[in-house]
Amino acid sequence: MTKEASLQFHMSMGMLINSAHRSMTKRFVTNAMESGLDISLDQWMVLGPIWQLESASQKELGEMCLKDKISITRIIDALEKKNLVVRVPDQIDHRINRVVLTNAGKQLFYDVLPIMEKTREEVRKDIPEQDFEIFKNVLSTIIKNLDDG
Amino acid sequence: MTKEASLQFHMSMGMLINSAHRSMTKRFVTNAMESGLDISLDQWMVLGPIWQLESASQKELGEMCLKDKISITRIIDALEKKNLVVRVPDQIDHRINRVVLTNAGKQLFYDVLPIMEKTREEVRKDIPEQDFEIFKNVLSTIIKNLDDG
DNA sequence: AAATTATAGTTGCATTTGAAACTAAATAAA
DNA sequence: TTTATTTAGTTTCAAATGCAACTATAATTT
Secondary structure, X not given: OOHHHHHHHHHHHHHHHHHXXXXXXXXXHHHHHHOOOOOXXXXXXXXXXXXXXXXXXXXXXXXXXXXXXXXXXXXHHHHHHOOOEEEEEOOOOOOOEEEEEOHHHHHHHHXXXXXXXXXXXXXXXXXXXXXXXXXXXXXXXXXXXXXXX | XXXXXXXXXXXXXXXXXXXHHHHHHHHHHHHHHHOOOOOOHHHHHHHHHHXXXXXXXXXXXXXXXXXXXXXXXXXXXXXXXXXXXXXXXXXXXXXXXXXXXXXXXXXXXXXXXXXXXXXXXXXXXXXXXXXXXXXXHHHHHHHHHHHOO
16 A cells, blocks of 8 residues: 555544544433433443343443443443432342333433434434445444454 | 334444444454554544644644544644654744654554554445445535534 | 463553643734 | 733633543353
8 A cells, every 4th residue: 555545544544533423422412411311422332222121231231332341331330320310239140230220211311312313413414324334334344454454 | 203213323323423433443453463553543643634734733634634623632632642743833924833753653653554554444335335335425525514513 | 179361350650642821923903 | 101902922720521441230252
């Protein structure tokens, strides 16, 4: 590869992903705040699977959200502090925490859904469905490529 | 949008970008370390434009790297501490710093190029050129969408 | 059964990051 | 000219993140 091509690469890939990630996170939080909702994108990304799985272990949540256990611990800490979820020790395996939504957590989940939709629309404006699918596939492939490399 | 679709979204977009970004950063640093080079992806992303622009202001670097001025200040601090760059006050406008590579900085730049290429290949493995182009376009569009929203 | 290994989750510490306030210089307005 | 405004960059403080070591429980091995 020529120097120029490498430079081109470094200026596109890392930079673009980095910047898109930052912008999205920011926009989501801003949109939430404007609706009087206090939640980070990370917290939301975990709240969804909690809602979906009903009583997931932290490990399961981590796998679902592609996050390590430390991050999950902390996000659950934050959610628990806000009384949105509770940790319930598993009846059989006492190492496991089952994480379940409180009523306030469920309420927040439903309140945030339209915020998510709004953010989604802002993000996807002008991007054809087909391109977006390719985009997501490429992201998945990149993650896979780097996980078992 | 249905609840399921929103959930689907939140579990793909944010999560995937987040995860891909983390993996890439990690892989780049690991690859660099294995070659005995001590540089973060952020630092590299700024080093490139410094090399290319020859004597860029911090503002220009920020625009080029899609980073805010605070990040640039810190990255330049780090690079300067490692004697890879120096800040030279602009002769005419004393507010501006011109950032230039030292010989060590130029050397590192050339040393890191193959690392970047290696990382690039690991990232892009199995991704058709065409999809990758779409991928980058989508990222650019997302950034644009969120910047002037 | 006792000792070993593996798993789930937490904690502590050091580094990184982000937002807002700040300094210093340049430009524009009065 | 002096005052106000904008611009480039830095600093500070609080919050987020990453890594390694740690606890507690469960599953294996001997």
